[in-house]
Amino acid sequence: MDTRIRFTAKEDLYNKAKELKTKELPSDMFSLFIDAYHTQIKDEETNRIKKAVIYNIVGIDMEGRKSLVSYYIYFGSESKEDWLQILNDLIKRGLKRVMIIVSDDFPGLSHAIKNLFPQTDHQLCFLHMQRNIKKNMSKQDAKQFYEELTLIKRIEDYEKAVMKFEELCKGYEKKYPAYIKGLLNKKDNYFNYKKYPEAVRKYIYTTNVVENINSRIELIRANTGGYFQSIKTAEVAIYVTVSRIEKNKWKEPLPLVKSALYELKQMFVKKFYGQTQFS
Structure with a gap:
């Protein structure tokens, strides 16, 4: 009985993890934070431990709420193709406009952002x-x-x-x-955050928010034998880690972002619609 309960609980977590990376996204976001976490995962098809990359994407919406927008897991090393797939998937799921994307200087990402989100500011982690x-x-x-x-x-x-x-x-x-x-x-990419209200700059000049998630996932990996037993296990680890944060630290909108929402929304309209005020 206990074994069946544990199996059911794990399957439930896995299903919720799958929902997280397929859910419909808001059309408009204030910011996205993207980071690549390099790890090792056992490939169930070959029964071999392989290099893998987990891409976690955290967002702040137009109301100042922070959440994990999505995650992606690929075997191998980070690649330009991954970035194009990831950004295209976000678009397919409903995302249209992002004011600023914050990342490290990953090969291929700048090019992908320019092609798929041409009006979006790209901030490289200061x-x-x-x-x-x-x-x-x-x-x-x-x-x-x-x-x-x-x-x-x-x-x-x-x-x-x-x-x-x-x-x-x-x-x-x-x-x-x-x-x-x-x-x-x-x-220009190192100082794009200065285009925004002073109150929100502390949130958008670094990728620390998503690196914090990666460090927590890394701790789980280190405590479970040095690698994830499967992609499924890695997805459950991501979901459990983020759901705990979202229920606590991210439960309420960020106060400083909330205080600047009127100015941000004015900037949003000007950036994407060429107007200075709401119609």
Whole structure:
């Protein structure tokens, strides 16, 4: 009896997990946060443990509520094809307009966003950019660059912040040509969050919200033998993790986002309909 109860409970969780990634989506969202979590999952067809990628997508809707919009699991490594499939699936399920998408600098994602959500701002995770400075510069140069970047981050105006960032980068261009070229090519994407009301900027300059989910899933993986026993097991882990967060921390709209909703909705209408006020 106990075994049957446990099996039924697990099947119920799995069915709810499947519903989560097939449910109809709202047509309009304030923001999406996308991250790729690399793990290992046992392939039931071959009975082999394989590399896999779990893509979790968290959203904030136009009322300031946060939720897991969807998740996707693919065997292998992250690819451009994955991103196109993911964004197309979101569109198929009803999503039409997103003000800003926040992600790390994943190959192929920027291209997919430009093609499928051409009016959407793409914010690259500012914290990841900061962390990568140490990996690409000498200790002394990284310290100086980081200090200057911290001052630029305090600038309120988007265009001024981008201009100052460009000036900072060009000061290191001869010494680190490849690295600096990459930063300059994406300079706008690191500061898109500054286009938005000050109250909401803390939520949309980093992918921390979805990385937090990934770290919790990673803990489950580590405690169950170092890999997920099947895709089904991984999906249940995702559902259990997120449902707990949604019932607690995400139960109510984010206060600061809620306080800026009127301004955000005005921005939304202007961005997607070319108007400055509601009709």
